[in-house]
Amino acid sequence: MTDLLQLLFAGISQGALYGLLAIGFVAVFTVSGVINLAQGEFAALAGLVAISASASGLPLVVAVALSLLVVLAVSLTMERLTVRQVPGLTTLQSIILTLGVSTALKAVMLIGWGPDAAGLAPITAGTIEVAGVSIRSQELWILGIAVALTLLIQWFYQSTAVGQSLRACADQPIAARLVGISRSRATLLSFAIAGLVGAVVGVLASPISLSAWDSGLTLGLKAFVAATLGGLVSVRGALLGGVVLGVLESLTAGYLDSGFRDAVAFLLLILVLGIRARGGFTVAGGARV
Amino acid sequence: MRNLRATAMTFLPAAVTALLLTSCAESTGASGQSSQAPAGDGPIRIGAVLDITGAGAALGVAERKTLEMLAEETNADGGINGREVELIVEDNQSTEAAAATAITKLINEDNVDIVIGASRTGPSLAMRPIAESAQVPMISLAANADIIDGSEWVFKTTHSDRLVLERMVEEIDARGWETIGLALDASGFGEGVEAYIQELAAPRGIEVVASEKFAPDATDFTAQMVNLRQAGADVNIIWGIPPAAALAQQAYRRLGLEAPVMHSFGIGSQVFLDTAGPSAEGVLAALPKLLVVEQLPEDDPSKEVIMEFIAQYSAAYDGEKPNNFAGIAFDAYKIATAGLEEVGTDKAALRDYIENVEGLHGVNGTFNITPQDHAGLAKEDLQLVTVEGGTWKLAEG
Numbered sequence: 001m002t003d004l005l006q007l008l009f010a011g012i013s014q015g016a017l018y019g020l021l022a023i024g025f026v027a028v029f030t031v032s033g034v035i036n037l038a039q040g041e042f043a044a045l046a047g048l049v050a051i052s053a054s055a056s057g058l059p060l061v062v063a064v065a066l067s068l069l070v071v072l073a074v075s076l077t078m079e080r081l082t083v084r085q086v087p088g089l090t091t092l093q094s095i096i097l098t099l100g101v102s103t104a105l106k107a108v109m110l111i112g113w114g115p116d117a118a119g120l121a122p123i124t125a126g127t128i129e130v131a132g133v134s135i136r137s138q139e140l141w142i143l144g145i146a147v148a149l150t151l152l153i154q155w156f157y158q159s160t161a162v163g164q165s166l167r168a169c170a171d172q173p174i175a176a177r178l179v180g181i182s183r184s185r186a187t188l189l190s191f192a193i194a195g196l197v198g199a200v201v202g203v204l205a206s207p208i209s210l211s212a213w214d215s216g217l218t219l220g221l222k223a224f225v226a227a228t229l230g231g232l233v234s235v236r237g238a239l240l241g242g243v244v245l246g247v248l249e250s251l252t253a254g255y256l257d258s259g260f261r262d263a264v265a266f267l268l269l270i271l272v273l274g275i276r277a278r279g280g281f282t283v284a285g286g287a288r289v
Numbered sequence: 290m291r292n293l294r295a296t297a298m299t300f301l302p303a304a305v306t307a308l309l310l311t312s313c314a315e316s317t318g319a320s321g322q323s324s325q326a327p328a329g330d331g332p333i334r335i336g337a338v339l340d341i342t343g344a345g346a347a348l349g350v351a352e353r354k355t356l357e358m359l360a361e362e363t364n365a366d367g368g369i370n371g372r373e374v375e376l377i378v379e380d381n382q383s384t385e386a387a388a389a390t391a392i393t394k395l396i397n398e399d400n401v402d403i404v405i406g407a408s409r410t411g412p413s414l415a416m417r418p419i420a421e422s423a424q425v426p427m428i429s430l431a432a433n434a435d436i437i438d439g440s441e442w443v444f445k446t447t448h449s450d451r452l453v454l455e456r457m458v459e460e461i462d463a464r465g466w467e468t469i470g471l472a473l474d475a476s477g478f479g480e481g482v483e484a485y486i487q488e489l490a491a492p493r494g495i496e497v498v499a500s501e502k503f504a505p506d507a508t509d510f511t512a513q514m515v516n517l518r519q520a521g522a523d524v525n526i527i528w529g530i531p532p533a534a535a536l537a538q539q540a541y542r543r544l545g546l547e548a549p550v551m552h553s554f555g556i557g558s559q560v561f562l563d564t565a566g567p568s569a570e571g572v573l574a575a576l577p578k579l580l581v582v583e584q585l586p587e588d589d590p591s592k593e594v595i596m597e598f599i600a601q602y603s604a605a606y607d608g609e610k611p612n613n614f615a616g617i618a619f620d621a622y623k624i625a626t627a628g629l630e631e632v633g634t635d636k637a638a639l640r641d642y643i644e645n646v647e648g649l650h651g652v653n654g655t656f657n658i659t660p661q662d663h664a665g666l667a668k669e670d671l672q673l674v675t676v677e678g679g680t681w682k683l684a685e686g
Contacts, residue, residue: 003515006544010511107342115346116560117532127543134543209508210532210564214343218506253512259475259502261512 002132007254008247013139015246016146019239021201021223022230023153024194026238029227030170031190032183034083034094038102040220042198045105046071047211048113050203051120060121068199074105075195079188102216109213117212120203138207145204149197150239157235166190170233218262225265229272332375333368333629335360335622336401338391338416339430340408343383344476344505347531347560348408351611352430352618353378356405358605359622369630377401381412388412389419396423402634405621406430408614410477417443426628426640428621430614432554433477437663444643444663446620446653448577448671451485453554456575456668458489461524461551470499470522470548472513472537474529478505478555482528498522505533510540518546530555535564542568549573554671557613562679573684575671577653579616580681591670594650616652623651624658 024039046067053063082097083089089097122138129135157163168176169186177183202211205219226245230237245265253261337356340349360376368374377399379391388407395401396419403426407413410433420427420442427443429436434449461469469490473479483500490497499520501513514537517525525548527537534556541550552574562569578585582595598619602611611619624646632638646665649656654670675684 003519006515007512010509014509110342110346115342115350117535117564119564134545136543205508209536212532213346214506215508218508250509250512254515257502258472258513258516261507262504 003254005131005133007250009133009135009139011247011250012243013142013246014250015226015243016142016239017201017205017219017242018222018226018245019242020146020149020197020204021219022227022238022242023150023235024197025224025227026230026232026235027153027190027193027197028187029091029232031166032083032089032094032187033091034089034187035091035098035224036191036194037095037098037220037224038078038105038216039194039198039223040216040218041102041105041109042071042075042195042216043202043205043219044211044213044216045074045109046199046202047120047206047215048109048118048213050206051118051211052113054120060123063120064203067203068196071199071202072192072195075191075198076188079191083187083191084184102220106213106216113213115213117210117215119208119210120206122207136208138204142204142208145200146239149200150235153193153197154235162189222265225269228269330372332373333634334375334377334399334401335625336392336395336399336404336406337376337378338381338388338395338404338406338412339378340383340412341378341380343381345383345407345409345412347558347612348430348614349380349383351615352406352408354606355602355611355615355618356622358602359619359626362601363626369626370633374626379406381407383409383412385411385415389415392416392419392427396420396425401425402629402636403428403625403639405618405625410436410480413445414477424640425636426625426643428625428643430617430621433480434664435481440663442640444624444658444665446617446624446651446656446666447664448554448653448666449664450482450553452664452666452668453575453671454482454485455489456671456673457526457551458486458493458495460573460575460673461490461495462493464524466523466549467494468496468498468520468522468524470501470517470520470525471497472501472503472510472517472525472527472529474505474533474553474555475502476505478530478553479528486526503529503533503537505530507533508536510537511544513537514540514544514546517541518544522548524549524551526551526553528553528555531558531561532564535561535569538565538572539568554613559610559612562676562681567679569676569679571675571677573673573675576674576681577613577616577670578672579611579613579652581672581674581683584683585672590650590655591652595652598652620651620653620656624649624656 021043028034028036049070050063050067053066054060078101082101123141124137127134127136157167165181166186168181169183226242227238229241249261249264252264339352341353356376360374363374381388381391392404395404405428407416408430410431413429413431413436424442429445432447432450434451437443437445471483473482487497499517501516503513527534529537550572552572554576556574557576557580578591579595585592599611624643628639628642632642644658644660646656646658654666656665658665673684674681
């Protein structure tokens with residue numbers, strides 16, 4: 001029983017990271033139809049910047065804030081220099097384009113930070129034990145921040161004028177343009193959201209799973225699967241998809257064979273795409289950002 | 290018979306003229322010093338295929354730095370028998386396919402005299418058949434014994450994983466531990482490890498009671514460690530490379546496993562200590578001597594070579610300490626250049642020379658290469674090491 005709880009908890013906290021990063025995929029895809037394969041690199045970059053900043057003597061809060069700003073700048077620059085430059089960008093083209101950006105970002109990180117992984121200091125150190133289950137306090141922060149940020153983003157989409165204009169772009173692009181919503185500005189804004197959640201995931205994950213120039217690859221891939229589980233159009237679905245993926249991975253590794261762990265994500269992806277083109281956690285209807 | 294002689298008589302002058310012509314043509318381009326080498330002229334080309342980017346970057350970058358430093362040194366000293374060394378480094382991006390492409394390019398386009406690499410097992414295995422069929426000597430920097438098993442042209446300068454495992458199982462036996470739990474890297478690095486441990490353990494009455502796997506880029510090790518905890522073996526072996534090995538070690542301590550833990554030689558770098566932090570205290574590993582060289586007795590045959598290498602590397606790279614992988618590249622370069630100096634660039638002669646290297650003191654130990662053993666290192670070249678107070682310490686026994 002203790003083992004089961006331990007596996008479940010590990011799956012949920014890992015899955016929350018997948019899910020949070022998945023929100024970045026959703027934010028960008030719903031507005032512009034772009035699948036941003038550099039989403040994982042946002043997380044890796046944030047971790048590395050925060051580690052360097054904190055190693056240079058800055059307090060953790062300042063280092064984290066700095067890393068969020070850097071990644072935000074990178075994501076906005078990326079949108080202006082690449083996505084914006086291609087008129088009528090299709091989803092397939094966007095995959096190729098953002099793959100290029102992802103490769104370039106990885107190369108920059110490899111040159112800038114070298115090949116070795118490093119970890120950021122946790123928000124609070126230490127582990128607690130509940131019913132035999134060992135819990136790192138950083139994992140509690142991850143869960144708390146993931147839920148809070150998801151709610152915040154949802155509130156933004158539903159209750160603010162800017163958020164509603166983003167939803168309008170996603171739902172009815174032509175009508176949105178007719179009432180004067182700029183799709184270009186909406187896309188830029190969606191990249192800002194993607195950059196910020198990516199950066200948050202990066203600094204949250206770094207203390208427990210380290211940051212390196214290539215740590216965005218697997219994380220981004222899993223997050224994409226999580227986003228797909230949520231139908232690629234739902235913020236809540238993305239978080240839920242992440243948690244489901246994390247838990248399934250953890251249970252598969254624990255009870256079936258630890259060698260199968262990474263296969264779970266792709267099996268799920270095939271299943272979801274095969275069975276329900278609209279994804280697991282959405283009901284029929286329009287875009288549900 | 291007469292025919293043959295006649296052919297030879299007409300062929301010989303032509304061949305001599307041709308040889309003279311080519312050597313004249315080349316010597317104008319070369320340094321102009323008279324060459325002692327029995328064959329060829331112009332620069333000596335050493336090709337290197339390294340895992341500079343991708344999963345093996347932690348290995349390949351240090352190896353490239355070492356080779357570049359050494360080639361520069363050789364050339365500053367006037368080259369090998371007056372011939373300049375031209376080092377051509379290719380990045381295989383840590384993939385098998387790129388490694389195969391790179392060695393093909395080095396052999397066919399660059400006409401290299403010898404190939405060093407790759408950094409890891411998978412790419413090295415992909416290169417082996419190409420080196421064999423082109424009959425070009427190759428010195429791999431990777432661990433798996435399959436790279437050199439039955440090879441003719443392929444050598445390596447690392448301890449075979451089997452040698453390390455023998456050392457580990459002997460130690461387990463000596464300490465009276467009877468059950469082993471395993472957590473193995475699921476890539477080429479961990480391939481065959483479980484089978485070989487079982488082969489070694491069974492005759493000693495030691496039993497493998499759990500076997501877990503992890504991807505080299507895994508970040509969560511809860512499941513593996515929960516299962517090892519459940520199995521409750523006397524000793525657990527984590528066989529991986531940082532950062533995975535470090536994260537696994539953290540999970541090991543965090544989930545309250547109390548049995549002693551042994552690691553592979555993949556953790557032999559500062560980055561393991563940095564990333565594993567306090568959780569690394571007390572781990573055991575059979576590692577090359579580089580990490581604990583200051584603690585070795587003065588009469589250790591490798592001590593002087595290692596100290597000199599560390600000094601040279603630190604001087605060349607702003608005080609940076611070389612890691613194990615740098616040492617592996619150092620040995621490969623030394624063996625290659627010893628052969629090139631002695632027999633020149635005739636590939637068959639070079640191969641024969643390397644196959645008979647004897648008593649060469651390198652960073653990884655003393656090389657006694659034979660036709661049966663293309664690595665030539667002994668168990669005694671490994672040191673049982675532990676971590677104490679955040680640094681490597683010689684372990685007793």
